[in-house]
Amino acid sequence: MKQYNLSHLQELEAESIHIIREVAAEFENPVMLYSIGKDSSVMVRLAEKAFAPGKVPFPLMHIDSKWKFKEMIQFRDEYAKKYGWNLIVESNMEAFNAGVGPFTHGSKVHTDLMKTKALLDALNKYKFDAAFGGARRDEEKSRAKERIFSFRDQFQQWDPKNQRPELWDIYNSRIHKGESIRVFPLSNWTELDIWQYIRLENIPIVPLYYAKERPIVEIDGNLIMADDDRLPEKYRPLIKPRTVRFRTLGCWPLTGAVESNATTIEEIVEEMMTTTKSERTTRVIDFDQEASMEQKKREGYF
Amino acid sequence: MSNIKETSLYPQEGKDGGNGTGTNLDIKAFLDADEKKDLLRLLTAGSVDDGKSTLIGRLLFDSKKLYEDQLQALEKDSKRVGNAGAGQIDYALLLDGLKAEREEGITIDVAYRYFSTNNRKFIIADTPGHEQYTRNMITGGSTANLAIILVDSRMGVITQTRRHTYLVSLLGIKHIVLAVNKMDLVDFSEEIFNNIKQEYLNLTESLGIDDVTCIPLSALEGDNVVEKSDHTPWYDGPSLLDFLETVPIHLDRNMKDFRYPVQYVLRPNLDFRGFCGKIASGVIRKGDEVVALPSMKRSHVKSIVTYDGDLEEAFCPQCVTLTLEDEIDISRGEMIVRPDNLPNIGRNFETMLVWMDEEPMDRGKQFFLKHNTNTTRATINEIKYRVDVNTMQRLDGRDFKLNEIGCVQITTAKTLFFDAYAKNRATGAFILIDPITNNTSAVGMIARPLEFEDINQADVPTLDLKKLGIDEQHYEAIEKAVKELSRQGLEIKVIR
Numbered sequence: 099m100k101q102y103n104l105s106h107l108q109e110l111e112a113e114s115i116h117i118i119r120e121v122a123a124e125f126e127n128p129v130m131l132y133s134i135g136k137d138s139s140v141m142v143r144l145a146e147k148a149f150a151p152g153k154v155p156f157p158l159m160h161i162d163s164k165w166k167f168k169e170m171i172q173f174r175d176e177y178a179k180k181y182g183w184n185l186i187v188e189s190n191m192e193a194f195n196a197g198v199g200p201f202t203h204g205s206k207v208h209t210d211l212m213k214t215k216a217l218l219d220a221l222n223k224y225k226f227d228a229a230f231g232g233a234r235r236d237e238e239k240s241r242a243k244e245r246i247f248s249f250r251d252q253f254q255q256w257d258p259k260n261q262r263p264e265l266w267d268i269y270n271s272r273i274h275k276g277e278s279i280r281v282f283p284l285s286n287w288t289e290l291d292i293w294q295y296i297r298l299e300n301i302p303i304v305p306l307y308y309a310k311e312r313p314i315v316e317i318d319g320n321l322i323m324a325d326d327d328r329l330p331e332k333y334r335p336l337i338k339p340r341t342v343r344f345r346t347l348g349c350w351p352l353t354g355a356v357e358s359n360a361t362t363i364e365e366i367v368e369e370m371m372t373t374t375k376s377e378r379t380t381r382v383i384d385f386d387q388e389a390s391m392e393q394k395k396r397e398g399y400f
Numbered sequence: 401m402s403n404i405k406e407t408s409l410y411p412q413e414g415k416d417g418g419n420g421t422g423t424n425l426d427i428k429a430f431l432d433a434d435e436k437k438d439l440l441r442l443l444t445a446g447s448v449d450d451g452k453s454t455l456i457g458r459l460l461f462d463s464k465k466l467y468e469d470q471l472q473a474l475e476k477d478s479k480r481v482g483n484a485g486a487g488q489i490d491y492a493l494l495l496d497g498l499k500a501e502r503e504e505g506i507t508i509d510v511a512y513r514y515f516s517t518n519n520r521k522f523i524i525a526d527t528p529g530h531e532q533y534t535r536n537m538i539t540g541g542s543t544a545n546l547a548i549i550l551v552d553s554r555m556g557v558i559t560q561t562r563r564h565t566y567l568v569s570l571l572g573i574k575h576i577v578l579a580v581n582k583m584d585l586v587d588f589s590e591e592i593f594n595n596i597k598q599e600y601l602n603l604t605e606s607l608g609i610d611d612v613t614c615i616p617l618s619a620l621e622g623d624n625v626v627e628k629s630d631h632t633p634w635y636d637g638p639s640l641l642d643f644l645e646t647v648p649i650h651l652d653r654n655m656k657d658f659r660y661p662v663q664y665v666l667r668p669n670l671d672f673r674g675f676c677g678k679i680a681s682g683v684i685r686k687g688d689e690v691v692a693l694p695s696m697k698r699s700h701v702k703s704i705v706t707y708d709g710d711l712e713e714a715f716c717p718q719c720v721t722l723t724l725e726d727e728i729d730i731s732r733g734e735m736i737v738r739p740d741n742l743p744n745i746g747r748n749f750e751t752m753l754v755w756m757d758e759e760p761m762d763r764g765k766q767f768f769l770k771h772n773t774n775t776t777r778a779t780i781n782e783i784k785y786r787v788d789v790n791t792m793q794r795l796d797g798r799d800f801k802l803n804e805i806g807c808v809q810i811t812t813a814k815t816l817f818f819d820a821y822a823k824n825r826a827t828g829a830f831i832l833i834d835p836i837t838n839n840t841s842a843v844g845m846i847a848r849p850l851e852f853e854d855i856n857q858a859d860v861p862t863l864d865l866k867k868l869g870i871d872e873q874h875y876e877a878i879e880k881a882v883k884e885l886s887r888q889g890l891e892i893k894v895i896r
Contacts, residue, residue, distance in 0.1 A: 102653075102715040102716075103438060104439075104717070104718070105436055105439075106437050106438055106520075109438075109439050111719075112678060112719045115678075115719040116663070116678040116717075119663050119664045119676055119719070122664060123663060123664045123732055146707065147707035147708075148676070148719070149666060150705070150706070150721075151666075151668055151672065151674075152666045152667070152668035152672075152674075235514070236512075236513075236514045242511045242513065243510065262839060262840045263535055263536075263538070263756045263843065264539060264840070265539055265542035265543075265829065265831060265843050266542045266825070266826070266829045267543075267826075268770050268829065268830065270770065270833055270838070270840045272833050285512070286512070286523055288516075290434070290516075294431060294434060294435060297431065298435065364427045364428055364431065367427060367430075
C-alpha cells in the first residue's frame with residue numbers, strides 16, 4: 099500500500115495555512131502584523147500560499163518605531179510592492195515629535211511608547227478584530243504556553259491564567275465588540291524550521307541577516323550598528339568596521355549584532371547550531387526586568 | 401543506541417567530524433536530511449512528584465536544545481526558587497515558564513516544547529497532573545500521536561494514573577508509553593517493574609488501548625531515557641528516546657474516508673471558483689467524482705490547486721484548493737466527499753463531553769457548536785451519564801461542572817456532516833461555545849448519530865418565498881443573505 103507521509107515542514111505549513119484561512123473566514127477585519135523579520139517573512143509567504151491564486155484578503159501592518167534599520171524599511175516597501183500587499187504603516191508620531199528615542203529615554207520608555215502604544219493605538223484606530231503575529235512558542239518561556247488563537251480583552255491584555263481551551267484544529271473565534279484575538283500561525287515552528295523553510299522556498303529576507311562589514315560601536319557589551327546620524331556624539335569616535343550579522347531585527351540601537359562570516363542560509367544555520375546563545379539574547383529589551391516578555395505580553399506587546 | 405550523539409552538527413571537541421572537506425557540505429547534508437523528518441506530537445502526563453518536568457528537561461537537555469544562556473538563566477533561577485537539592489540543576493524550572501506558576505511551584509497550564517533527533521521532530525505538550533486541571537490535559541492531548549504517562553516506581557499505578565489513561569483513551573491517542581520513573585529508588589528491581597507493568601496492562605486492556613510500551617527509567621539519573629541503562633540488564637526493550645524515534649505513526653491517520661470541509665471560497669476572478677480547505681481525512685485525486693453536502697450535487701475534481709502548482713493527488717492533512725468541473729454553489733461549512741463514502745448527515749448525535757468551563761453546564765442554554773468549519777446553535781438534550789474519571793464508573797446524569805466528563809445527546813440547528821470520533825478524529829470532534837461569555841465551555845467526541853430525527857428539534861424559523869409573494873428574481877439574493885446568516889450561526893429555512 100502506498101504511504102502517505104508529510105514531512106514536518108509540510109505538516110507545519112498545512113497547519114499554518116489552515117489557521118490563516120480560518121481567520122480570513124471568521125473575522126470581519128483581520129490584519130497581519132509585519133515586523134519585517136525572518137518569521138514575518140515566512141508568515142507572509144504562508145498567507146500568499148493560503149489564498150493563491152487569489153489575493154490575500156487582509157492588509158499587512160508594520161508598526162514603525164522610527165528607529166528601525168534603514169534596510170528593513172527599504173525591504174518592506176519593495177516586498178509589499180512586488181507582491182501586491184496592501185501595506186499599512188503606523189507610528190506614534192506624538193512621541194516621535196516629542197523626541198522619544200532609546201538613547202534619550204532608555205529602552206523601556208522607548209519600547210512602551212514607540213512599540214506597545216503605537217501598536218495598541220493602531221489596532222484601535224482600524225478596529226481590527228484579529229491580528230496575526232509571527233511569534234513562535236520555542237522563542238521564549240511565556241510564549242510556550244500561549245494559544246494559537248490568543249484572546250485579548252478590550253484593553254488588548256493577555257491573561258495567561260484564563261486562556262480558552264484550544265483543541266484539535268478547532269479555533270474559537272467568537273468575541274464581543276472591542277475584544278480581539280491575536281493569532282500565531284507559526285506557534286509550532288522552531289527557529290531551525292524557519293530557516294529551513296526560507297531556504298527551501300527561496301523566501302526573500304532582509305540582507306541584515308547576512309554577514310557583512312558594517313559600522314559598529316560597542317555599547318554595554320552589545321554590538322550596535324551606527325545606522326543613522328542619531329547615534330549620540332560620544333559613541334561616534336568608537337565606530338569600527340566589523341564583519342557582523344543580525345540574528346533578530348528591531349530598533350537598531352536596541353538590537354545587538356553578532357560577529358559572523360555567514361553569508362548563506364547554510365552558514366547561518368551552521369552558526370546557529372554550533373553557537374551557544376539562543377536568539378533572543380541579542381535583543382536588548384528582554385533584559386529590562388524579570389520575566390519581562392511575559393509582562394510585555396500582558397500589556398499587549400505580543 | 402541513540403542517534404542524538406551522531407548528529408554531525410554537534411561535533412565533539414577535538415575531532416573534525418571525520419571529514420576534511422570543511423563543514424559546509426555537512427550542513428547541506430544535515431539540512432537535506434532535516435527536511436525529510438516527520439513530526440511526532442506527544443503528551444506527557446504525571447502527578448506533581450513523578451518527575452515529569454525532570455524527564456522532559458532531560459530530553460531537551462540531552463538533545464542539546466538548551467543553549468548556554470538558557471542554562472545560565474536556569475542556574476540563576478535554581479539558586480533562588482529551585483526545588484532540587486543543593487548544587488543540582490532543577491530541570492523542571494526550564495518548563496515552568498510563567499511567573500505566577502514559578503512562585504506556586506507547579507505547572508498550571510499546557511506548555512509546548514520542541515526538540516529533534518536525527519529521525520524526527522517532536523512537539524511535547526507538557527500538562528499538569530492535578531485533578532482540577534483535567535481541562536489542560538485534554539487541551540494538550542487533542543493533537544497528540546502518543547502519550548507518555550509517568551508513574552513513580554515506589555507508588556505504582558495510582559488513581560491519577562488511571563485518570564490520565566482514561567483521558568488518553570477518550571482523546572483517541574493511539575500509542576502509550578508507561579514511563580516507570582525513579583527506578584533508582586527501588587534498586588532497579590525487575591519484580592517491582594513487572595508488577596506495575598502487569599497492573600497497567602490490565603487497565604489499558606479494559607479501555608481497549610492496544611499499543612502500550614512500558615519502560616523502566618530514572619529521569620534524574622538518565623537511565624533508559626536516551627541510552628539503555630546498565631542498571632536494568634533484565635530489560636530488553638528500547639530506551640524512551642529510541643522508542644519515540646521509531647514508533648510508526650503514519651498509519652494513525654484515517655486515509656480511507658475522504659472528508660473535505662470547505663473552509664473558504666476563493667473567487668479571484670470570474671473564471672476561477674476554488675474551494676479552500678484542509679483535507680480532514682482520506683485522499684483525493686484529480687478527476688475523482690465528488691458530492692457536495694448537503695446539496696448532494698455531484699461533480700468531478702477539475703484541479704487540485706496550490707501556490708506551488710497543481711497536484712495530481714492530495715491527502716490529509718494537506719491544505720489545498722479544489723476546483724470542480726461543474727458550477728456548484730458550495731459555501732464554508734459545507735463538505736465535499738465521495739458519493740460512495742458518506743459521513744453521517746444529521747442534527748442529532750450522542751457524544752462524550754468534557755466540561756471545560758468554570759461556569760457549570762446550563763441545559764437551558766443554546767450553545768454555539770463548532771465542528772470543522774461549521775458553526776451552529778446547539779442544545780444539550782439529555783445527559784445519559786457522567787463518568788468518575790478515577791474509577792471509570794458511570795454516575796447519574798446531572799449537569800456537568802468543570803472537569804466533569806460524560807455522555808450526552810445533542811441537537812444542532814444546522815445539519816452536520818460527521819463521523820464517530822473513534823473512526824475519524826478530524827470529523828468526530830467539536831467544541832461548545834458559551835453564547836454569552838464566548839468561552840469554550842465544553843469539547844466533545846461524537847459517539848454515534850441518533851436516528852430519530854425529530855427528538856426535541858430546535859425550531860427553525862421558515863421563510864416561504866412563494867407565500868410571501870416574493871418575485872423569483874430575488875430568490876438568489878435572499879438565499880445568499882440566508883446563507884450568510886447561517887454562517888454566522890442563525891439558521892433560517894427557505895422554501896421556494
